[in-house]
Amino acid sequence: MYVVRHFAFVSLTIARNSYKLEFWLRGAWLWLFWDLLVWSRDLVSLLLTGKRKVECECCGWRGTRFFLHTCLSGAKVHRFKEEACPSCGALKRQRQLVRHLAGKIGGSLPKTARILAVGPGRAELRWLRRQGRADLVTVDIRSGIAMAVMDMSRMAFRDGCFDLVLCSHVVEHVTEDFAAMKEMWRVLKRGGTCLIQVPIRDGLPTTVEYGKPNREEFDHVRAYGADFKGRLEAAGFVVSHSDDELFEATKSA
Numbered sequence: 213m214y215v216v217r218h219f220a221f222v223s224l225t226i227a228r229n230s231y232k233l234e235f236w237l238r239g240a241w242l243w244l245f246w247d248l249l250v251w252s253r254d255l256v257s258l259l260l261t262g263k264r265k266v267e268c269e270c271c272g273w274r275g276t277r278f279f280l281h282t283c284l285s286g287a288k289v290h291r292f293k294e295e296a297c298p299s300c301g302a303l304k305r306q307r308q309l310v311r312h313l314a315g316k317i318g319g320s321l322p323k324t325a326r327i328l329a330v331g332p333g334r335a336e337l338r339w340l341r342r343q344g345r346a347d348l349v350t351v352d353i354r355s356g357i358a359m360a361v362m363d364m365s366r367m368a369f370r371d372g373c374f375d376l377v378l379c380s381h382v383v384e385h386v387t388e389d390f391a392a393m394k395e396m397w398r399v400l401k402r403g404g405t406c407l408i409q410v411p412i413r414d415g416l417p418t419t420v421e422y423g424k425p426n427r428e429e430f431d432h433v434r435a436y437g438a439d440f441k442g443r444l445e446a447a448g449f450v451v452s453h454s455d456d457e458l459f460e461a462t463k464s465a
Contacts, residue, residue: 214298215255219314222248225284234287243289247282251298254279269310270335275284278460286427293433300334305409308458310339312407316376317343325375328399331382332357349374377406384410384432385425393447398406400463406449408459410436419443 222244225454229235257276264274281296281303282289295304301310302310313336329350334357351367352358362368363389364379377396390445396406413420417435425431441451444461453460 215251218251218298219248223353223355229284232253232287235284237287240284240287241288243282247280247291250280252393267299268302269314270302270306270444271297271298271300278304282322288428290438299333300331300335305457306333306335307406308313308456309378309409310336312458312460313340313378316405317345321376323324326373327376327378328369328374330379332378333380336378336380355403365389365394365395367399371398372397372401372404373403375404377404378408379406380409383408383410384434384436385430387433389434390443390447393444393449397448397463402463404463405428406461406463408435408444408461410440410459411423412436412438412440 225242226241229240233244235241235380238389254276254311262277263276264276265276268278275298278294278300279296279298280294281292284290292304292403297307323344325345327340327345327348329340331352332350337348337350337357350358351360351362353361353363355361360421361452364382365386377400379396383392386392388429396408400406403440411432415436416435418439422433422437425433429435441454441459444451444459448463449461450464451459
């Protein structure tokens with residue numbers, strides 16, 4: 213079923229980009245067709261061997277490996293080998309977030325905790341709801357799966373009203389990222405936790421501002437460097453965990 217769904221997604225992507233000359237000249241269509249072949253091969257391998265080496269933390273799917281993830285940003289093709297869960301679509305960063313969340317929710321986070329998810333993905337939202345988290349608020353800059361449309365640099369919440377704030381791969385799209393960080397700090401309760409993920413460019417000591425959205429990088433407005441932890445601390449956070457582009461930051465009690 214998930215391969216049929218992926219075939220439909222790739223077909224729609226090709227249809228949406230078929231009028232663009234650069235889509236054909238740069239060979240983006242070739243990678244998308246290759247993506248379908250690899251998905252089909254992996255499915256056959258899974259059916260024939262029945263091996264279960266990996267498990268998705270978001271939905272529980274088990275298989276030989278995670279599947280190839282190919283996507284377009286402008287005319288640039290991004291290929292991430294063994295990244296996507298074929299069942300729920302969770303990417304590596306979403307599985308990482310849920311893995312980290314499982315430790316917190318299974319430990320120190322009470323059932324009554326209020327959670328804010330900024331620009332959430334479907335995979336982690338489904339997982340949170342399966343944990344019985346009823347007090348969950350979701351916001352995004354665009355209408356879609358979130359409960360409310362809201363600019364995260366000017367959020368309409370009172371001070372200190374959330375126990376946990378989740379923000380995965382969002383602030384690199386926000387023009388006023390320092391204001392967004394300050395807002396997350398503001399709406400967080402004293403002693404509360406913010407889990408934030410951003411792409412960090414290897415070997416880049418300081419963040420580079422692009423000045424405008426970069427179509428070749430999913431409309432990122434900057435490339436974060438090794439100074440990201442310091443940027444969070446400048447916004448008032450105490451960073452207690454930093455590993456593989458995931459930062460756990462707290463608001464001092």
